[in-house]
Amino acid sequence: MAKSAANFVNAVLDPVLAKRAGLSLALIDAWPEIAGAQIAETSCPLKIDWPRRRHEDDAFEPGVLVVAAEAMAALHIQHQTGEIVGRINAFMGFDAICRVRLVQKQLAEPPKPRRKARPLTADEAERIERMAQGFDDEGLRDAVRRLGCSVLSEKSGT
Structure with a gap:
């Protein structure tokens, strides 16, 4: 039985994302359900900053989710931070996140100006x-x- 391309890409990218950004593709895929469809259109989780442990015996501390968001989405996320943190922790199955840090930036390219239609003969x-x-x-x-x-x-x- 052949694997789908998405499964293959997920298998390759998940370990890289986990190591580099502390994220999994599952969290990115679930972002519209976690943040809401309207907010997810103009925002995206970038990484999870995990606190450094000084010793192996130190207790686990939750990380900080870094989210890139456009201006209005950032405002909505800021107002819904507690709910989003709770949803992410429920999604992860443990208290993985303690807060959200916003990075304001434009995610979508502005639409290209439309070419003026020529008049019909x-x-x-x-x-x-x-x-x-x-x-x-x-x-x-x-x-x-x-x-x-x-x-x-x-x-x-x-």
Whole structure:
């Protein structure tokens, strides 16, 4: 039985993330459920800073989750920190996190400016209108017109 590519990637990346960032892919994958879908769109857990133990006999101390977030998500996370810490600890199965540290940064690239659509020629407009007349429903005709205009205006020339 062949493994899926995701399982293979997870098997390779999980140890690297655990060693370098103290994270697992499971935590990153569960972030939308932990933080909420709206917050998760503009935030991402980066790493867990674990306190250094001076001796092997020292008691375990919970770490600090470092989260990259855009401005509004950072504000929401700050207000929901206690709940998020509780959800992460429940997800991990032990008191792994004691607090959240926010790093404000833009995660998504700003949308690229849309190219201005070129005007349609008279022949192109007539062709679209002929295609649209083949439909009985007015709403469908309008949709076909909009689609035709969009497609033909994106082409450099027909």
